Amino acid sequence: MKPRDLTDFLLLAALWGASFLFMRVAAPAFGPFALVEVRVAIAAAFLLPLLAWRGGLAALRARAPTLAVVGVLNSAIPFVLFTYSTLTITAGFASILNATVPMWAALGAWLWLRERIRAAQWLGLAIGMGGVVLLVWGRIDLRPGGSQWSATLAIAAALLASLSYGVAANYTKRRLAGVNTLAVATGSQIAAALALLPFALATWPAAPVGVRDWAAAIALGVACTGLAYILYFRLIDRVGAMRAASVTFLIPLFGVLWGAVFLSEPITLQMAAGGAVILVGTALALGFVGAPRAAATSAAR
Numbered sequence: 001m002k003p004r005d006l007t008d009f010l011l012l013a014a015l016w017g018a019s020f021l022f023m024r025v026a027a028p029a030f031g032p033f034a035l036v037e038v039r040v041a042i043a044a045a046f047l048l049p050l051l052a053w054r055g056g057l058a059a060l061r062a063r064a065p066t067l068a069v070v071g072v073l074n075s076a077i078p079f080v081l082f083t084y085s086t087l088t089i090t091a092g093f094a095s096i097l098n099a100t101v102p103m104w105a106a107l108g109a110w111l112w113l114r115e116r117i118r119a120a121q122w123l124g125l126a127i128g129m130g131g132v133v134l135l136v137w138g139r140i141d142l143r144p145g146g147s148q149w150s151a152t153l154a155i156a157a158a159l160l161a162s163l164s165y166g167v168a169a170n171y172t173k174r175r176l177a178g179v180n181t182l183a184v185a186t187g188s189q190i191a192a193a194l195a196l197l198p199f200a201l202a203t204w205p206a207a208p209v210g211v212r213d214w215a216a217a218i219a220l221g222v223a224c225t226g227l228a229y230i231l232y233f234r235l236i237d238r239v240g241a242m243r244a245a246s247v248t249f250l251i252p253l254f255g256v257l258w259g260a261v262f263l264s265e266p267i268t269l270q271m272a273a274g275g276a277v278i279l280v281g282t283a284l285a286l287g288f289v290g291a292p293r294a295a296a297t298s299a300a301r
Helices: 003-030 032-053 057-062 064-085 091-098 101-111 119-136 148-175 181-202 211-239 241-249 251-263 269-285 293-300
Strands: none
Touching (some): 003 064, 003 251, 032 057, 032 064, 032 181, 032 211, 057 064, 064 091, 064 181, 091 148, 091 251, 101 148, 119 269, 148 211, 148 241, 181 211, 241 251, 251 269
8 A cells, every 4th residue: 555545544534533423413413314415415515616626527427327326325325324323322332333344345345346355354354343342342332311222223224334335335446446536426425415305305403403513514524525535435446445445443543532632531551452453453454464565566556
């Protein structure tokens, strides 16, 4: 992985780590459909002028059906499901479940794209998941008022969202390889906004939404979606679906960091140990360790 790709990888992890905090803040006020509609509409409005400025609008028309599929699989469905889950389970727990995405992406790449997954990469995926569990062991809890049944539904929704992300990553690699990544990010957000609009209008909150909740929604749209998807689709195109999806291993780590910086949450030895294990697992999954030099160079392009 080249330095530019590694920088994109870390920045993407930081942005998506913050997204779970923003979802948890704004979801009770907006509801899942309305919040996600605001999120993807803002992202589309942020990205479309950039795409037009760079002369990439033609790619939207040429790839419209494929971009629509990506928008539904990689934004509309998982965003709604994860937002729903944060109504019951904590943001940290939701981010842990999100860390199963590389498993789904790797299985999809193996079964669908016939990509060869080396033993060291499988080991890295397993170690990374173990590090996520270690990071939050004993800290998984429900939001106030959450019941066991609602938690079960929330967990199932988050796992289904992770599966959708994994399928979308491989679909994007197969059908949109080499396509302008800004066009992919823009087109997918427009498609997601159009798909969710009827549901958002039907469930729009009756009570006025507060300034804090709007601020969280705007941050989700601009930073955690618009900018983040430029980085994500660029990584898929440059390093492959499984490696790009491995970013989810670092999301809980950044969640802890943001909690310490902005909420004064303590960083314990357990957190430090979990973070170290996650980094080792991610290094293996990305091919930093155990990959032949030629193969690693080829994968980085």
